[in-house]
Amino acid sequence: MTSTSTNSGRPKAAAEGAPRRRSRGSTALASERREHLVRLAADLFAEKGFQATTVRNIAEEAGILSGSLYHHFDSKESIVDEILAGFFEEIMTAYRGVLDEGGDPRATIAGLVRIAFGTLEPHRAAITVMQNDWSYLQSMPRFAYLAKSEDEVEKMWVDAIRAGQDADLFRADIDPKLTYRMIRDTIWVAVRWFKPGGRLDAQGLADHYLKVMFDGINTH
Amino acid sequence: MTSTSTNSGRPKAAAEGAPRRRSRGSTALASERREHLVRLAADLFAEKGFQATTVRNIAEEAGILSGSLYHHFDSKESIVDEILAGFFEEIMTAYRGVLDEGGDPRATIAGLVRIAFGTLEPHRAAITVMQNDWSYLQSMPRFAYLAKSEDEVEKMWVDAIRAGQDADLFRADIDPKLTYRMIRDTIWVAVRWFKPGGRLDAQGLADHYLKVMFDGINTH
DNA sequence: CCTGGTCGAACAAGCGATTGGGCGCACCCG
DNA sequence: CGGGTGCGCCCAATCGCTTGTTCGACCAGG
Structure with missing residues (x-):
């Protein structure tokens, strides 16, 4: 378990492998906001690569601040x-x-x-x-x-x-x-x-x- | 390799041998030391690319501190x-x-x-x-x-x-x-x-x- | 009220770059 | 021969900035 920090127990249900199935009653969407953010990030990665893209780049593209990204992703x-x-x-x-x-x-x-x-x-x-x-x-x-x-x-x-x-x-x-x-x-x-x-x-x-x-x- | 290096003098400088002949006052800028550093940097660039390689990486590979590099190159x-x-x-x-x-x-x-x-x-x-x-x-x-x-x-x-x-x-x-x-x-x-x-x-x-x-x- | 989403501010770490000084060696002049 | 000088090379410390990440507060809407 070296892996990433994982501290601060956010009940994030982990980004682990299992494809998200409808969980519980509410929201079939595995958050469409999240999906949108992934697409934006992907576009930037495609332009400059992963290392060369900063989280602030991604956030700016989405019109939010970098810290807000961590509500959707843990890294x-x-x-x-x-x-x-x-x-x-x-x-x-x-x-x-x-x-x-x-x-x-x-x-x-x-x-x-x-x-x-x-x-x-x-x-x-x-x-x-x-x-x-x-x-x-x-x-x-x-x-x-x-x-x-x-x-x-x-x-x-x-x-x-x-x-x-x-x-x-x-x-x-x-x-x-x-x-x-x-x-x-x-x-x-x-x-x-x-x-x-x-x-x-x-x-x-x-x-x-x-x-x-x-x-x-x-x-x- | 932080080792308690005896700061004075040149403890390392291992690789290089042959302190070679003197080349009068006006060297053609093609210092041997400089060439050696370029080769070291090149190896790192070849491994990770330019942006991903830091000047501290290069310096460490050469056994010196990053600041010392700027005696040979201006950037x-x-x-x-x-x-x-x-x-x-x-x-x-x-x-x-x-x-x-x-x-x-x-x-x-x-x-x-x-x-x-x-x-x-x-x-x-x-x-x-x-x-x-x-x-x-x-x-x-x-x-x-x-x-x-x-x-x-x-x-x-x-x-x-x-x-x-x-x-x-x-x-x-x-x-x-x-x-x-x-x-x-x-x-x-x-x-x-x-x-x-x-x-x-x-x-x-x-x-x-x-x-x-x-x-x-x-x-x- | 709860919950998802965001802000705003901060953090430690690391970045490229700059500076001033100190060492040791080859050289030159006396 | 010996002291002085210049130079190549390096250290140590630091600057201003950016990086990924954290966290409490806030604000909407159902």
């Missing part, structure tokens, strides 16, 4: 935790859906790529934070689950690539792990310049990338 | 400036060398890719900083030259890609600018997991990437 970390956890939950579910479809490896990889690109817009903040503040988060036990989830994701991709090689769909002279990393990095890093509503939407990007990834940039 | 920014400027100078020179060789577009792109991967090891700090703190640096007039250099680099790549398309070496249905960005980002972002001395060195990475980029992962 700045718990805000980003909520964002990251939601992201991983969603993407892993989507990934598993593709795997369960059981198409050929080429279709599987294409599916994974499309999903990943699809998260670019709704999960800008989480992706930005993971890129900018990964090493910082890794130094905190609280976020150890991130590495675990990332490992699981890597396994999905690598297995699909290997399956493709075994089926002679993908060339045998590429390194599955290395190839996965390159695909992953190429997709996530796009969060830096991708702006929704631009010339190309996320799926357009995905199509463009799939072309290049499967067949290369050479003419044939 | 934390000037340290990173030195690192970034050196990086751009080197890579742009190398890029121009490839262009001047005047090979076909395919050879040119391959050359650029190899150079970029080659900087991964010696310029980890600069690349990390550019990824983590780009927007922060951009907000300071002092670092406006970064955007300028980046534009020039982009032009080199895009021109080479376009030339390849005109010569029917690269497929016409890829977007040159988009393709450049993906190549660039994929290479630089590798700085996050690339560790010198690992299974693959930088040139091995480059070769693998060129294979995939030119011909894709499909079998043919």
Whole structure:
């Protein structure tokens, strides 16, 4: 129990894992005010990263004072935790859906790529934070689950690539792990310049990338 | 390491050996000590980024107090400036060398890719900083030259890609600018997991990437 | 009255930066 | 040879500011 202070027994019901179900009679809302604040924070994280965003930034964006934030969250970390956890939950579910479809490896990889690109817009903040503040988060036990989830994701991709090689769909002279990393990095890093509503939407990007990834940039 | 250091004299200074020859009154400003400090700072920047690294971190790594750093540098920014400027100078020179060789577009792109991967090891700090703190640096007039250099680099790549398309070496249905960005980002972002001395060195990475980029992962 | 939400003020810790002084060494002049 | 001087390098202390966080008071509305 090193964890964060946790002192001053605020009956906060803990920010612990279990998704909030309707608790007791009043208010189905897990506080829509709170949700709104998370969205505001996410926008700032997406712009500048987690460490570079101050609680006063967030509060100002919401039109309140920094201290008031602590009525809704018990720390700045718990805000980003909520964002990251939601992201991983969603993407892993989507990934598993593709795997369960059981198409050929080429279709599987294409599916994974499309999903990943699809998260670019709704999960800008989480992706930005993971890129900018990964090493910082890794130094905190609280976020150890991130590495675990990332490992699981890597396994999905690598297995699909290997399956493709075994089926002679993908060339045998590429390194599955290395190839996965390159695909992953190429997709996530796009969060830096991708702006929704631009010339190309996320799926357009995905199509463009799939072309290049499967067949290369050479003419044939 | 607060140790009751005997304040007087130079108890530490371990690493450094060779108090070297005398260099008359007017040194070229390239003090050895200073260079050493820049390297230490670079290592920290490479680990955590620029903003996340404090001057006290740097000083501690060098076994001195933070104030002492200001005998060598006039600000934390000037340290990173030195690192970034050196990086751009080197890579742009190398890029121009490839262009001047005047090979076909395919050879040119391959050359650029190899150079970029080659900087991964010696310029980890600069690349990390550019990824983590780009927007922060951009907000300071002092670092406006970064955007300028980046534009020039982009032009080199895009021109080479376009030339390849005109010569029917690269497929016409890829977007040159988009393709450049993906190549660039994929290479630089590798700085996050690339560790010198690992299974693959930088040139091995480059070769693998060129294979995939030119011909894709499909079998043919 | 209770409860959710906020203010306003403060806190300790840490930040980049500045200052003045002191040490020890290489050098020069006598 | 020896005392003086300049300089590279560092310490110690401190400045003004920002950080995340705490906490009592207050104010609405059901």
